[in-house]
Amino acid sequence: MKRIFLLLFLVAAGTLAAQVRFEDFFTDKTMRLDYVRAGNDKGCTLYFEQLKQEQYWSGNKNSLIDPFEYGHYRYYIFDSASGKMIYSRGYNSLFDEWETTEEARIIPRSFYETVIFPYPKKTVKIELHGRLRDGSYVKQFEMYANPDDKFIRKEKPLDYPVTKVVDNGDPQKCVDIVFLPDGYSAAEMDKFMKDVKTYADYIFGCSPYRENKNKINIWAVQAPSMESGVDNPGEGVWKNNILGMSYYATDVERYLMTLDIKTVRDLAGLTPYDNICIISNSSKYGGGAIYNYYTSFPNENNNGAYLITHEFGHHFCALGDEYYTSEVSVEEYYKPGIEPYEANLTTLVNFDKKWKDMMDKNTPIPTPSTPEYKSTLGVFEGGGYVAKGVYRPMQDCSMKTITYDNFCPVCKKAIIAMIKYYTD
Numbered sequence: 336m337k338r339i340f341l342l343l344f345l346v347a348a349g350t351l352a353a354q355v356r357f358e359d360f361f362t363d364k365t366m367r368l369d370y371v372r373a374g375n376d377k378g379c380t381l382y383f384e385q386l387k388q389e390q391y392w393s394g395n396k397n398s399l400i401d402p403f404e405y406g407h408y409r410y411y412i413f414d415s416a417s418g419k420m421i422y423s424r425g426y427n428s429l430f431d432e433w434e435t436t437e438e439a440r441i442i443p444r445s446f447y448e449t450v451i452f453p454y455p456k457k458t459v460k461i462e463l464h465g466r467l468r469d470g471s472y473v474k475q476f477e478m479y480a481n482p483d484d485k486f487i488r489k490e491k492p493l494d495y496p497v498t499k500v501v502d503n504g505d506p507q508k509c510v511d512i513v514f515l516p517d518g519y520s521a522a523e524m525d526k527f528m529k530d531v532k533t534y535a536d537y538i539f540g541c542s543p544y545r546e547n548k549n550k551i552n553i554w555a556v557q558a559p560s561m562e563s564g565v566d567n568p569g570e571g572v573w574k575n576n577i578l579g580m581s582y583y584a585t586d587v588e589r590y591l592m593t594l595d596i597k598t599v600r601d602l603a604g605l606t607p608y609d610n611i612c613i614i615s616n617s618s619k620y621g622g623g624a625i626y627n628y629y630t631s632f633p634n635e636n637n638n639g640a641y642l643i644t645h646e647f648g649h650h651f652c653a654l655g656d657e658y659y660t661s662e663v664s665v666e667e668y669y670k671p672g673i674e675p676y677e678a679n680l681t682t683l684v685n686f687d688k689k690w691k692d693m694m695d696k697n698t699p700i701p702t703p704s705t706p707e708y709k710s711t712l713g714v715f716e717g718g719g720y721v722a723k724g725v726y727r728p729m730q731d732c733s734m735k736t737i738t739y740d741n742f743c744p745v746c747k748k749a750i751i752a753m754i755k756y757y758t759d
Contacts, residue, residue, distance in 0.1 A: 357396035361453035365389040373445035381476040393506035393607030405653035407431040426627035501553035506607035513608040518616035521559040591621035624649035652753040657735035678749035
């Protein structure tokens with residue numbers, strides 16, 4: 336019955352997407368909803384902050400209803416007059432990781448968050464939904480937004496030079512990636528631009544981005560920081576940097592992230608963008624990424640090629656971590672008995688909807704991690720931060736080990752599907 340319902344839902348969503356004409360409901364600008372999510376390991380409450388108009392909408396006008404099931408959160412935009420759903424997306428935030436940490440059991444915290452969608456022509460209803468740990472969704476927030484509301488902010492809070500580094504055409508027909516700097520002083524902007532080209536080349540040198548290079552635009556915003564470098568609380572280093580990037584996010588040394596998503600969005604909004612990459616001026620190993628939010632990595636680490644492609648996999652199409660031996664702050668991130676939404680992880684609860692159809696029928700499930708199956712697409716135990724109960728597609732992949740240009744067929748399929756979402 337669940338499969339029948341899912342099939343009917345996907346068919347309905349596809350039909351709805353075909354019926355939503357961009358020009359009937361939206362303009363070529365962006366509406367941004369800013370809000371605060373506050374809570375602990377038991378749950379959260381959302382509080383409205385502001386609505387903001389940004390100058391570009393770069394998304395594909397034909398991809399208005401999200402066809403994927405990715406993310407811990409989803410938002411839906413409805414035409415207020417008819418009640419028709421006219422836009423939806425899935426996304427993650429730092430809160431959904433933090434709420435599974437030990438700290439979340441001790442003290443409540445608040446996190447600034449944002450979502451964006453095409454700027455509506457008429458009043459819309461916005462709904463924000465959260466995925467419970469059993470896989471179901473619950474509505475957490477709703478509000479109406481009148482595009483003519485005088486309180487919608489329209490100023491540029493930040494204004495810096497923008498460069499289109501790689502131009503492959505119309506933003507609404509390409510994947511648009513914007514690179515933002517953190518910890519680069521005004522005297523280091525040339526260094527930042529050189530780093531943008533280096534890391535763009537790392538993306539283009541990795542399959543399947545390499546085969547789809549002509550569908551990707553690269554932008555850069557030259558926004559200097561007052562000081563050079565980024566925060567490292569573990570070493571007592573604090574810098575006056577524009578985005579507030581810091582190691583030890585959620586108390587893991589290598590996790591290089593920022594809570595200041597407001598400034599991140601303000602800078603990114605100076606360009607047409609779909610995805611955000613933040614380069615930190617640092618040589619220390621680290622990074623991180625949040626689905627449909629941003630990717631983070633340092634500029635001078637020897638593993639830079641791996642870091643950007645691995646982390647961008649999280650951000651771009653919600654690929655899951657396939658390793659299970661490294662330190663992480665999250666606890667019980669994947670519940671037993673629940674199928675993960677990530678395309679490259681499974682608990683075998685509903686493996687039919689994952690990569691089963693891509694496998695040789697003679698490959699055993701689960702698949703032994705033996706030399707015989709070293710290069711075989713299978714179901715190998717260990718992934719999602721745990722050694723037991725979560726399975727991955729290959730014995731090795733860029734989502735498991737520090738390797739470059741080593742995505743498995745399942746990860747490649749997910750990346751290609753997302754490229755098509757933005758460009759077809």
